[in-house]
Amino acid sequence: MHSLPNAYAHMKEDLVWTKSKRALLPYTNYRHHQLEAPQNTSFLRSIIVILKLIRNWYRLFYKPKVIRLDGAAALLTRPVDGTFGHFVKEVMLSLYQFRLSGKQIDYYIIAQDYAFQKEMMPLVGIPESKIIAANPSKIIQATELLIPTILHDYSYVEYRPDNLHSSVTILTQVINSLLYSSLLINTLPKIPKRKIFLTRPKNSNRNIENASEVESLFKEFGFEIILPDSMSLNEQMELFSQAKVVASLHGSGFANILFAPRNIFVFELFSQYYHDPFSFLMALSRKDKYFYMIGETKDTTPHPQKENAYFEPNKLREALKILHEYIGE
Numbered sequence: 001m002h003s004l005p006n007a008y009a010h011m012k013e014d015l016v017w018t019k020s021k022r023a024l025l026p027y028t029n030y031r032h033h034q035l036e037a038p039q040n041t042s043f044l045r046s047i048i049v050i051l052k053l054i055r056n057w058y059r060l061f062y063k064p065k066v067i068r069l070d071g072a073a074a075l076l077t078r079p080v081d082g083t084f085g086h087f088v089k090e091v092m093l094s095l096y097q098f099r100l101s102g103k104q105i106d107y108y109i110i111a112q113d114y115a116f117q118k119e120m121m122p123l124v125g126i127p128e129s130k131i132i133a134a135n136p137s138k139i140i141q142a143t144e145l146l147i148p149t150i151l152h153d154y155s156y157v158e159y160r161p162d163n164l165h166s167s168v169t170i171l172t173q174v175i176n177s178l179l180y181s182s183l184l185i186n187t188l189p190k191i192p193k194r195k196i197f198l199t200r201p202k203n204s205n206r207n208i209e210n211a212s213e214v215e216s217l218f219k220e221f222g223f224e225i226i227l228p229d230s231m232s233l234n235e236q237m238e239l240f241s242q243a244k245v246v247a248s249l250h251g252s253g254f255a256n257i258l259f260a261p262r263n264i265f266v267f268e269l270f271s272q273y274y275h276d277p278f279s280f281l282m283a284l285s286r287k288d289k290y291f292y293m294i295g296e297t298k299d300t301t302p303h304p305q306k307e308n309a310y311f312e313p314n315k316l317r318e319a320l321k322i323l324h325e326y327i328g329e
Contacts, residue, residue, distance in 0.1 A: 001097045007145035008066070009075050011109060012136040016075070016147055066139045069132075071106030073142035074098050077134045081111045084228075085252030085278075088120070094148035095124060101146075107132050109140060119233035192261045196239065197223040198248035206271060208249055208295070209310040214269075217313060218247065221320045222329075228253045245327065249309065254279040257288070265289045267323055271307035272297035289326060293319050 006019035016024045076094050080086040091110065098105060108126055111117050112133035121131060132140070197218040200207055208214050215225050223245070228236055240246070240259040247267035248254055257266060257279070266283045272294060283290040293316065295309030 001101050001103075001149055002147050003072075003103075004145045004147065006141065006143060008139055008141045009073075009109070009145055009147070011134040011138050011140060012077060012079075012111075014079055016145070065137065066141055067132075069107050069140055069142040071142065072103060072144040072146055073107040073109055073132070073140060074103075074105045074146040075148070076108055076110040078111075081117070081134075082113060083252055084114075084116055085255040087111070087117060088255045088258060089278075092120075092124070093151065097148045098146060103146060105146065106130065107142070109134055116233045123233070123237075192242055192244040192264060194239070194242045195221070195223045195245040196243050196247070197225050198246070198251075198253040198256075199225050199227050200249060200251060200253070201227070201229050204251070205306045206249065206251065206274075207308050208269070209298075209308050210313075213313055214311050214316060217316055217320065221324060223247065228256060245323075250274070250276055250279065254282075257282065257286070262286050263288060265323065265327055266291065267319075268292045269309065269311065270294045271304075271309035273300070274304035274307050291319075291323055291326075 004016070004018060008017040008019075008021070009015065018024065074095075076091050078086060078090050078094075081091050095108075108130055109132050110121075110126075112131065121128070197215065199211065199215060219225065226239065231239070236256055237259040240256045241261070243257075243260045243264055245265040245267065246254070246257055246260065247269070249269045250271075254266075254268065257264065263286075266279065266288050268279050268290070270292060275294070280290055280292070293311065295311040297307045297309055299308065
C-alpha cells in the first residue's frame, strides 16, 4: 500500500497522478500503462500513439470534473471490477492491504454498479457513509490518497499453436483463504454436504456446447444445477458454505469457493486451449482436492478466453465415477 499527499485518481481508469500532476506510470494493472508510449515501434505508429496519448490526457484528466476530498481516501477500483470473480479477488485484496496497514480511512472509492458490489460492503464492514461510488466522468483529489500495491505477474502463453496472448497471475490465489477469514463478518460455519454444478448464462463469453447433456450427467451423480448469477451475494455465500463438491466450466463462479469450507472437492471443466490456473492455485492454497477435465473446441476463431467446449458424455461419466471414488460415494 502507498500513501500519496494531495494526489489525484481517475475513478474508473487505472490512472493516478501526484499533486504536481505527474502520472504514476508504474501503477497499472495492465502490461503497459495506457499513457505510456510503446518502445521500438515505427515512426508512423509513434505518431498515431502520440495523438492517442494527447486525446487520453484530455479525456481522462482535463475534461472530467474533479472532486476534492478532505481526508484519507482508499482507491478500490479495477478496470474489470464489474466481473464477479475479479471483484471478490482483486478488489478485496486491495481492501485487505488497507486493513493490514491500520490506516484510518475516511472514504472508499469503489464500484457500486452491480448488486454483488453493494452487498459486499456491509459484509466487510464498510459503512455507507464512507462509500463514494466510482464514476467514470469524475476524478478525485484527496488530502491523502491510498493506493494498493499491484500484485501481478505477466507472461505470454501460447494457448494455441502460433497464437500468443498475454496472461496474468495474481497473488490473490495464495492468500485468498486468509483474506476472507480476515475480512468477512457474520459468516457461519456449515457442515458441507451439497454437490453443486455451476451453470453459466446463455450469453456468457464461453459456454458448454452440449450443456443439457452435461448437466443431466451431473444430476445423475447427485449434483444440484445452480446459476450463481440469479442469486444475491448472501445467497451464494450461504450455498457455498454448505458445499462439499463444486464443479463448473472455468469462470468467475469458481470464485465462490472462497466462501466454502476448506478441503472440499473442486472439479473444473476447460475448453481445449484456454487453461487459466486461478481455480487450481486457489484450491491448492485452501487444501482442497482439485480435479479437471479438458473438452473439445471446434471453433478456434474467437479469442481463447471465449472458446466454447464440447464434453464427450462417456468420458465425462468416467471422470465423474473417478471423482466419486475419491469422495467415497
